[in-house]
Amino acid sequence: MNNTSGNNDQRSIFYRYFFTYALLFGGFAALFFLPYLRIRIDEFTSNIELQEKNKIAVQYRSLLDDIAFVVTDIMFLSHEEHMSEYVNKPNIQDKTALSHEFSNLMIQKSFYDQIRYIDRNGMERLRMKMNKDGKPYLVKEDALQSKADQEFFIHTIHLKPYEVYLSPLDMNEENGKIELPLKPIIRIATPIPDKDGSVKGILVLNLNAGYALxxxxxxxxxxxxxxxxxxxxxxxxxxxxxxxxxxxxxxxxxxxxxxxxxxxxxxxxxxxxxxxxxxxxxxxxxxxxxxxxxxxxxxxxxxxxxxxxxxxxxxxxxxxxxxxxxxxxxxQEGIRRIYGRLGALFSAVVILLLFLARSVAKTLTYRRLDEIKLKLSEEELRKANVTKDKFISLLAHDLKNPLSSIMGFAEVLQSKDEAFSEEQRRSFAKVIRYSSRSMVELIDDVLDWWNAQSGTLTVQAEDFDVKELVEAVLILPSGQAEKKDIKLVTRIDEGLHAYADPKMIATVIRNLVSNAIKFSFRENEVIISAEPINNHILISIQDFGVGISQSNQKKLFQVGHKFYTKGTENESGTGIGLILSKEFLEKNNSAIEVISAENKGTTFRFRLPASEIENT
Known part of the structure; x- marks a missing residue:
């Protein structure tokens, strides 16, 4: 009966914590994702609008440029030497040369369908036409036609030199019938004067609008x-x-x-x-x-x-x-794709947060049960309460800054997203992402520390390659180092093997390297080294930063005396990582040592048993 009652109490405590943290974490996720979704949709629509404006501008200019080419071409041809000679005194030599000029122009500018010279009576005297294969040919004299009744001829023959006639868009006609396949044509024509200035005929360029379009x-x-x-x-x-x-x-x-x-x-x-x-x-x-x-x-x-x-x-x-x-x-299809991608991402995050809430709930449930058990002893109860207060104090203080950043920038983006540029929105998102990552790392450290305190964390020692472990650990803090132009230097020989819990040791090295970067000056080095000493592997993390005073060195690994020091670029320093490192090393039968001098730097080091492979 008592066991049944105890199990019910445990489940009740667990579900209360679980639903509380699930709602809390879900609220934080929604607070981030909803503004981000709005930003992505606005970016999508803005990009479409900008693309369409640019496309229209390019296409509009392209069509106008084709028209400009036609005008300059007709001006060139109308004042060409052979044209003048042919108009003043028609002869076979100038006609042949002029037909070559027409042909060359049609080859260079593929959008000309015909180029013609028509005399003042409306009769075609020279016509170069593009065939179906895209090659110009000279129309035979017996196929030349009268265009005296055509609107373009009637308008152009009464113009003055340099005046240009531009026809509306129409289909090309041959012998009074619309030519097939359909050819949409714009005709540009200008009068051709003789040497006395009298109009002797007109020059007509047929622009194949279908080709241009x-x-x-x-x-x-x-x-x-x-x-x-x-x-x-x-x-x-x-x-x-x-x-x-x-x-x-x-x-x-x-x-x-x-x-x-x-x-x-x-x-x-x-x-x-x-x-x-x-x-x-x-x-x-x-x-x-x-x-x-x-x-x-x-x-x-x-x-x-x-x-x-x-x-x-x-x-x-x-x-x-x-x-x-x-x-x-x-x-709407594009917006649905955004909803789909972000919806899938949000679902994945919610699932991860549920697992995190479950983990936190389980941890807090165990702690609560331990507190109930500790009521049997006043001293045990006092210690449990002190541990609880310190844990909550650490968690509240260290979560405050990243959570404040996330909430502050998310509220700004939600309320005034249209007032910011793309670069500013990316900068805000970067701050939110960095704060979220810091919060997750902090929660991981706090959970690991609490597991160590509650006795639920077990050591799983095994053989591992020290160099491989260090190189894997350095992937995460390498981004932090790049921001300060700090070089991470490893001095570890091949083949060094240690015997300990590799996950715990990885956490220790990560925290110590992150700490070293935080308190190092820009464009400096952090050295990670390992060497064999008396059947042990001595691992050291050395920086050349601000150092630690003797009085503060005594407080480094004490939960009740945790002190806060800003990094060289005002990074926050929580101290929980050092406490966790000390706990993990002690569980692996090791201890952490500190060698430091103010304004000269700090070295953290610890020893691990060399493995059987190393001894061999």
């Missing part, structure tokens, strides 16, 4: 947004689905336009010159493309009069919208 689409390396080009009427001039493109030429009644797909977005986009907005249909980034904008820049560069630009070029037919659309489903 395909290059624009192929250059879109974004995996987020769909690249679109839309005219004033809402028709797609460019769409990832080829069947949606050129619908106003093929079958406008059977295909949806941008206006029909996104009516609200269409109104907003055409109401503004450029911008970015998000609605329930997704993220839209857009820029107005006006070819005359780029042509004016070219005119200025060539010192040509701006009033020579044709007035009909200001028509709305010349306005296009370069658009990138990220569907809302794609944005």
């Amino acid at each position: 395909r290059k624009y689409l192929e250059g879109d390396g974004s995996r987020q947004g769909n690249s679109l080009l839309v005219n004033r009427s809402g028709y797609y001039l460019l769409h990832p689905d080829p069947t949606r493109t050129w619908s106003f030429i093929n079958d406008g009644s059977s295909r949806k336009t941008f206006r029909e797909d996104f009516p609200e977005a269409h109104k907003k986009i055409w109401a503004e010159k450029n911008g970015q907005f998000q609605n329930e249909e997704g993220l839209f980034t857009f820029q107005t493309l006006h070819p005359l904008t780029r042509i004016k820049e070219v005119y200025r560069a060539l010192n040509l009069p701006l009033d020579s630009l044709p007035i009909f070029g200001e028509s709305q037919d010349y306005l296009f919208k370069v658009i990138s659309h990220v569907p809302e489903s794609r944005i």
Whole structure:
């Protein structure tokens, strides 16, 4: 009956501690993860917005640059020597040379479909055309056509020299029929005068807009947004689905336009010159493309009069919208991936924290049961109470700083995350991560110390290689040393083997090395050495830091006299590691020694039995 009652009391105590610490640790985890989740989602959406803006800017400039090339090319050809000679006095030599000029230009600039010279009566006199294999050829004279009734000829023949006609986007026609496969064409034309200044004909460059737009689409390396080009009427001039493109030429009644797909977005986009907005249909980034904008820049560069630009070029037919659309489903998919990754991480952390809460609960349960048993003796009770008070005092004091840092920076990020830059948020996250790691290391040390005090910790001695153990232990404090440019130097011969509990010895070395780094000056050394002496291995950790006074050396390993000293860069020094090291060495039949002088440095050393392998 008594055993049953005792077991029930033990379970009751355990569950009370377990649920208390589980809620406490879970609260800390949520306090960190919720702001971090918000930060990651904001980063994701901000990155998409920035990528889309950059993509639109590059694509917009690329299209304008193609137009600039065409204007400079037509100006060059219109004033080329053979052109002038041919216009003033047509002859086979200049015609041949001029056809070579046309051909070379079409080879260099793959986006030209045709280059033509048409006389003042509208008759083609020279036409170079690109074949299906992408090679230019000279059209035979009997295949030349009259273009007198074409709008581009009617407009251009009445212009003055240096004036340029820019046609709306249209399909190429041959002998009055739309050429197949479809070729979207923009025509740039300029009058060609003779030596007396009289217009004798026009030079026409057919820009294959389909080629330029395909290059624009192929250059879109974004995996987020769909690249679109839309005219004033809402028709797609460019769409990832080829069947949606050129619908106003093929079958406008059977295909949806941008206006029909996104009516609200269409109104907003055409109401503004450029911008970015998000609605329930997704993220839209857009820029107005006006070819005359780029042509004016070219005119200025060539010192040509701006009033020579044709007035009909200001028509709305010349306005296009370069658009990138990220569907809302794609944005939500990315956010769901973030939720999934962080959710999995949070679940793993919660599981680890539950194990930690279970460990703490078990430890505290055993302590509580020990306290109950110690009530039988006043002296034993007093000692138990002193141990308990000291333990709680150590835990509360040493957890205060990292927990305050975590809570403080988490609250700042939660309440004002939009006010900070990416670099500042990363800096805050780094502080939170470092404080969390310090807290976990402290809890590990405190739990190990308490296990040692409660008698639940057993020594599992075995043979181990000293050098291998030291090198493995130094991985963790190496980051701490790098921050202060401190070099960790090992002076350990190969083949040194000791006989002790390797986990306990690893904890001792880790604490002593961490302590040495903490109290060393920047750009210094910490030396870890081992040497065989009289069937023992002497292990030393030496630093050249602030040192320890004689009075403080006496307090180093006493729980009731623990003192606090800041490191050389204001690192906190708890002292629990030294107490734990002393406990562990004593359980391995060893003792810790201190050799120190103020402002000269400190050496901690201890001896371990050499193993049978070492003795052999």
